[in-house]
Amino acid sequence: MPGDRVLVRVDGRELELSNLDKVLYPRTGFTKGEMIDYYVRVAPVLLPYLRGRPLTRIRYPNGVAAQGFFEKNAPAGTPDWVRTVTLPVPGSTRSRETIDFVVVDDVATLVWLANLAAIELHTPQWRVSADGDPRPPDLLVADLDPGPGTGLAECGLVAVAARERFALDGLAAVPKTSGKKGMQLVCRLPGTSGSEEINGYAKTVAEDLERALPELVVSRMARNLRAGKVFFDWSQNAAAKTTVAPYSLRAGDTPAVSAPLTWDEVESGRLAPLGPADVLARVATGGDLLAEAA
Known part of the structure; x- marks a missing residue:
């Protein structure tokens, strides 16, 4: 049933996944479960472009045919094991002086965000240090x-x-x-x-x-x-x-990948x-074509 919840363990973390049969891309029938599966399988080449970078997500809880929304701040209920960094955001449209950004350093955090229907993953061209201080762009x-x-x-x-x-x-x-x-x-x-x-x-x-x-x-x-x-x-x-991260899905008519x-x-x-299956096949045969820029 669409409302079913499933407990899984990812990198030693217990996660509750929900609505895995929910269709996110109506034109092709691509579901949230398929999106999570893609992000797990592509994680070895995706994570190097996410680690250490404060993440902006574009979430589509009701699929790409409905209105999505940008999310920078860590949402309510963020697990305490998810890494966050507090950074200033001058000119924020919500008059915030700082934002607690999520940083995706591991597969468990990636799966947690995918379960929230965070289809698009966008990062700046710079990372933060272990202490959370911005570094020069790399x-x-x-x-x-x-x-x-x-x-x-x-x-x-x-x-x-x-x-x-x-x-x-x-x-x-x-x-x-x-x-x-x-x-x-x-x-x-x-x-x-x-x-x-x-x-x-x-x-x-x-x-x-x-x-x-x-x-x-x-x-x-x-x-x-x-x-x-x-x-x-x-x-x-x-x-x-921010720019869409390599290997991130995009919210178009079909599940295309950057x-x-x-x-x-x-x-x-x-x-x-190129769609998820295309990209996974390319990675399996040729590895990460962007490795020299990671």
């Missing part, structure tokens, strides 16, 4: 957002150009789908510069690409400039911004949304 992310009349193929063209631009500064960019209509590039950083400096550098790269490819790239955020072009969103590197890609796939233009 990742740079560029979000390639296709405007009207463009799609993944055009994002791939911009991604290849951006790869060469980042390489000029000694950065190796690794591509992934956003899980929706666009693509993202991830570069590992040494963790010696602050978010403001990294964000400024990403903006410079975006402006360089816009000058080199004015018919294809736009670096400015105004939506009326995006028709026929790909918006190179450099602002994902601001300290307060999935790592090979450069061969990007260069060939063979780009298509």
Whole structure:
């Protein structure tokens, strides 16, 4: 029955799972139980991108056809074994001075959140120390957002150009789908510069690409400039911004994943949304394509 509850043990923690037959994606019939199963199976490659990072979740208790909501604060009833960090949130829409963020360091916490229908997992480009203090960013992310009349193929063209631009500064960019209509590039950083400096550098790269490819790239955020072009969103590197984590599900019509890609796939233009089964098969044969940026 949909209301049935099941007790399970994960990493020595006892968890009560509920409504495992509840359909979260009506178009495909993908259930909460299937979502939990996916997150457990993908955890070995997902957790490296979550550990130490304050997590923002997007929850869909009634499935993706209903209204979801962003959640940053640890919810009521958070188990005492779940790691949380208290961080300042200047400009909070709820006038909070601080928020107790959940940090997913283990499979048990991941399963607990999945049981709360936390479909999407979003992280900043920086981690916190063991004491909960923010560290400098260790990742740079560029979000390639296709405007009207463009799609993944055009994002791939911009991604290849951006790869060469980042390489000029000694950065190796690794591509992934956003899980929706666009693509993202991830570069590992040494963790010696602050978010403001990294964000400024990403903006410079975006402006360089816009000058080199004015018919294809736009670096400015105004939506009326995006028709026929790909918006190179450099602002994902601001300290307060988050980006969907690699291997996270997205809340679209179907359960697509923000999935790592090979450069061969990007260069060939063979780009298509990837679902949980696709991603698990790719991980089983090729491991984590983003490992060098973890």
